[in-house]
Amino acid sequence: xxxxxxxxxxxxxxxxxxxxxxxxxxxxxxxxxxxxxxxxxxxxxxxxxxxxxxxxxxxxxxxxxxxxxxxxxxxxxxxxxxxxxxxxxxxxxxxxxxxxxxxxxxxxxxxxxxxxxxxxxxxxxxxxxxxxxxxxxxxxxxxxxxxxxxxxxxxxxxxxxxxxxxxxxxxxxxxxxxxxxxxxxxxxxxxxxxxxxxxxxxxxxxxxxxxxxxxxxxxxxxxxxxxxxxxxxxxxxxxxxxxxxxxxxxxxxxxxxxxxxxxxxxxxxxxxxxxxxxxxxxxxxxxxxxxxxxxxxxxxxxxxxxxxxxxxxxxxxxxxxxxxxxxxxxxxxxxxxxxxxxxxxxx
Ligand code: SF4
Numbered sequence: 324x325x326x327x328x329x330x331x332x333x334x335x336x337x338x339x340x341x342x343x344x345x346x347x348x349x350x351x352x353x354x355x356x357x358x359x360x361x362x363x364x365x366x367x368x369x370x371x372x373x374x375x376x377x378x379x380x381x382x383x384x385x386x387x388x389x390x391x392x393x394x395x396x397x398x399x400x401x402x403x404x405x406x407x408x409x410x411x412x413x414x415x416x417x418x419x420x421x422x423x424x425x426x427x428x429x430x431x432x433x434x435x436x437x438x439x440x441x442x443x444x445x446x447x448x449x450x451x452x453x454x455x456x457x458x459x460x461x462x463x464x465x466x467x468x469x470x471x472x473x474x475x476x477x478x479x480x481x482x483x484x485x486x487x488x489x490x491x492x493x494x495x496x497x498x499x500x501x502x503x504x505x506x507x508x509x510x511x512x513x514x515x516x517x518x519x520x521x522x523x524x525x526x527x528x529x530x531x532x533x534x535x536x537x538x539x540x541x542x543x544x545x546x547x548x549x550x551x552x553x554x555x556x557x558x559x560x561x562x563x564x565x566x567x568x569x570x571x572x573x574x575x576x577x578x579x580x581x582x583x584x585x586x587x588x589x590x591x592x593x594x595x596x597x598x599x600x601x602x603x604x605x606x607x608x609x610x611x612x613x614x615x616x617x618x619x620x621x622x623x624x625x626x627x628x629x630x631x632x633x634x635x636x637x638x639x640x641x642x643x644x645x646x647x648x649x650x651x652x653x654x655x656x657x658x659x660x661x662x663x664x665x666x667x668x669x670x
Contacts, residue, residue, distance in 0.1 A: 334525035335505035352451040388415035396648030410438025449503040457490035462510025468542035469532035554624040557584040560632040566639035578650040605632040
């Protein structure tokens with residue numbers, strides 16, 4: 324066992340996180356899998372509530388496999404990166420049909436499931452089955468980049484290959500559940516992105532970045548790119564009952580499979596053409612202030628336009644009884660609507 328692994332395991336006994344809701348003895352692989360998928364792009368503090376809610380809605384993998392996609396997306400709404408939820412659902416169906424509902428525990432079977440990459444497969448198998456598998460999530464990349472002063476941006480394939488080599492090198496042949504949890508915990512609680520707590524770090528004496536006092540330089544960052552900005556108008560059609568028109572988005576692209584308002588370019592011609600196409604009787608009532616929603620690759624400016632749309636009912640939903648998967652900006656706009664008066668917003 325490397326000194327790094329030994330020091331980490333000793334630290335874990337006293338300081339590791341052992342009471343997260345998906346940690347049980349013996350481990351429940353369904354819970355571990357679910358938590359790992361949720362944690363792929365989201366921090367533990369946010370995941371805990373979503374995990375607890377998800378487990379109440381889908382107590383077993385069979386419940387998840389038998390649920391409708393809408394139900395799954397609704398439980399996921401707010402966590403973002405919705406392809407994770409769809410892949411989770413698809414995987415549960417595959418496990419039910421091809422593995423009789425028993426979660427596979429071989430690496431090759433696991434990696435073939437939708438949404439499970441190398442690091443997630445390693446995390447599931449080490450945490451739930453104590454298999455000796457390396458992991459390389461964002462926390463681990465940061466710890467190893469600093470510990471070894473790995474030069475270059477980890478999105479580059481050569482750098483990534485080197486980090487995987489180091490991850491394998493340090494992964495012990497025993498105590499794998501503890502080791503994987505320990506290295507993730509170290510990255511999350513001590514070797515933080517900004518201001519790492521090196522004085523409390525169990526591997527500080529051999530950490531090259533600490534010895535060179537240049538921790539902030541690792542992992543090296545990608546050359547900065549400025550995110551472009553786009554603008555859209557969201558057409559908030561409300562009928563005589565105050566119900567709003569929502570359409571299910573396609574299964575590709577942003578907010579895929581969620582329910583949203585009709586959208587169009589934010590200019591007079593596009594807005595008036597879209598309104599005519601929806602309902603010739605519809606009339607603009609007001610416009611809410613523009614707001615910004617940021618994606619990884621661009622910022623989206625959204626202008627909600629409240630429109631009175633008489634005569635229509637199909638596709639319109641009662642905003643007090645919505646049970647649909649909604650993107651965050653749509654939820655935000657709905658929260659601003661006056662639930663009783665179609666012609667008004669609360670702003
Ligand atoms: S010594 Fe500091 S930089 Fe090195 S692994 Fe520990 S917390 Fe991270």
